[in-house]
Amino acid sequence: MTVETPITALWPVPSAATLDDAALTACYGRADRPRLRVNFVTSVDGAVTVDDYSAGLSGEPDKRVFRLLRMLCDGLVVAGGTMRHERYRALRLDERRRSWRREHGLPECPTLVVVSGSVNLDPTQPAFADAPVRPIVLTHAAATAPPGLADVADLVECGDDRVDLAAGLAELRRRGLGQLLCEGGPHLFGALTAADLVDEVCLTVAPLLAGPGAGRITAGQPSPVRHLPLRHVLAATDGGLLLRYARD
Numbered sequence: 001m002t003v004e005t006p007i008t009a010l011w012p013v014p015s016a017a018t019l020d021d022a023a024l025t026a027c028y029g030r031a032d033r034p035r036l037r038v039n040f041v042t043s044v045d046g047a048v049t050v051d052d053y054s055a056g057l058s059g060e061p062d063k064r065v066f067r068l069l070r071m072l073c074d075g076l077v078v079a080g081g082t083m084r085h086e087r088y089r090a091l092r093l094d095e096r097r098r099s100w101r102r103e104h105g106l107p108e109c110p111t112l113v114v115v116s117g118s119v120n121l122d123p124t125q126p127a128f129a130d131a132p133v134r135p136i137v138l139t140h141a142a143a144t145a146p147p148g149l150a151d152v153a154d155l156v157e158c159g160d161d162r163v164d165l166a167a168g169l170a171e172l173r174r175r176g177l178g179q180l181l182c183e184g185g186p187h188l189f190g191a192l193t194a195a196d197l198v199d200e201v202c203l204t205v206a207p208l209l210a211g212p213g214a215g216r217i218t219a220g221q222p223s224p225v226r227h228l229p230l231r232h233v234l235a236a237t238d239g240g241l242l243l244r245y246a247r248d
Helices: 021-028 060-072 080-085 095-103 165-174 186-194
Strands: 007-011 035-043 075-079 111-115 136-139 154-157 179-182 200-206 230-236 241-246
Touching (some): 021 060, 060 200, 060 241, 075 186, 080 111, 111 165
Parallel strands (some): 075 111
Antiparallel strands (some): 007 230, 200 241
16 A cells, blocks of 8 residues: 655645645636646746656655546546556556546546547557547547548547647547646657647746756747746655646
């Protein structure tokens, strides 16, 4: 049994009380309107990976919030390359989180949404083949899907020769997926930022110095600087910080 690392609130209302699951859920919650939330973990010196994987940065408090955010979302958005590299499994929740979703009138599991312009996807990967809810692939009209992918996922064309993210998000919301959680990778985050589609960023700062070499949590073409107000700062006793930035 995993022992949970205590998490407390530092800002805007400091408290020494340990946040239980209900209090932590209230800190993040579900919005009353469509929203795209991005979740990342980084080292103190800005690295997005250790030894080329994000898992090296993620401690128990980050994993706890990671699972919580998945529980709260309608759709989990991830780039095809990130899904392959991080070896995503089927998007399943434990019974406690499925029960919470049932109590709040939600399907037991959120929908996996894969963004891929190349459609270089393996339909036998467990994220597709073992999915409890049929995944969605956002791609474009010029892409050619591999054999078998349409058997395990809905292919949605958004754009002629590149993925039109604004159109893709609009289609997801038309399908009832209003609360979207993006887990990256950096190029998808950069493209969403450039299109001004990011409403919220949840960022865990791990108490680690990773050194030079690793990329940042965002990548791609330059985009306008956008202000995103800080909403809360939580602290874990392992030294990590859990930050939430969001538009009004």
